[in-house]
Amino acid sequence: MRILGIDPGLTRCGVGVVELGAGRRVRFIHAGVIRTPPSDPLEQRLLAVSRGISALITEFTPGAVAVERVFAQHNLRTVMGTAQASGIALAMAAEHGLPVGLHTPSEVKAAITGYGSAAKLQVGTMVMRILGLDEIPKPADAADALALAICHGWRGSVGAGLEANGSETPAQRAWREAEKSAGKRRVAS
């Protein structure tokens, strides 16, 4: 199944598509950024994000959408645009009949690096390694969107089912265990 990850934003909305296979294997399909100029009227920017996401869903036919959960607590200056873009992403997923998963940044970091407070570079590096890419996807928003998609796949029921049947590679098992122990350390939100 393909998973579309969306790191919502107005100036740069990161998007990434991965294919989740057997044994928690994930394959890179697409990464990019929907950009809208800050000089455009807000409603036109939101419409551009909406159409961009809709076009991606049509092109890559994901079976699920993962969106970063936005909090009001940080980045007060930009949080409203981010929240509005996330609303657009969620409504677009629903419009296409796709199930949605919301993941916090620390959940994504824990799933990808085993550590919920990992630095951006560390997340990007692990996304590159997990997907077997030659370099870290750029810009960071695209890497974050791929991380969200991977996180969604690994945290979902598909991954949970595989834990029991021993089809993991040793590296995949290491990821899962790191994720688990990070989960234990995480403060309930």
Added chain:
Amino acid sequence: MRILGIDPGLTRCGVGVVELGAGRRVRFIHAGVIRTPPSDPLEQRLLAVSRGISALITEFTPGAVAVERVFAQHNLRTVMGTAQASGIALAMAAEHGLPVGLHTPSEVKAAITGYGSAAKLQVGTMVMRILGLDEIPKPADAADALALAICHGWRGSVGAGLEANGSETPAQRAWREAEKSAGKRRVAS
């Protein structure tokens, strides 16, 4: 020209339509609330708001949309849902090719009551009087949406053009002057 006012929200999204005529006269066309149950998944709620607004635009064919400007500073607990719903409202207006006006709550209060810190009841009372209704539109979200639509009509270029040609009634002139002096008192945002 008809104006659709939207007081964005997830549990209750207020909507109101007025017809702006000559001499800043406004006529009541419609008021209502789009409700979505908090027990529904977030993406389904946002889709319902999106479809509700789209249906209203199709039914009442407004020429402009006025949306309340949302700030991150107040109501931190509910502000994210409100911001997401406002994003949906803005994108829907753009989708239908309609110009959008964003107005802060104090701009709306100043336009409707002459006082930017007016109480909710005062705004509702003035909406009732301005539109010649027998009672205050309920719930408050619907009255707020009508106030937004009136504010947009009165603050827009149509109203500005009429100021010069003496077609105002004495009551309308009083409104305009109250609005002006409230504007002077207002702190720039």
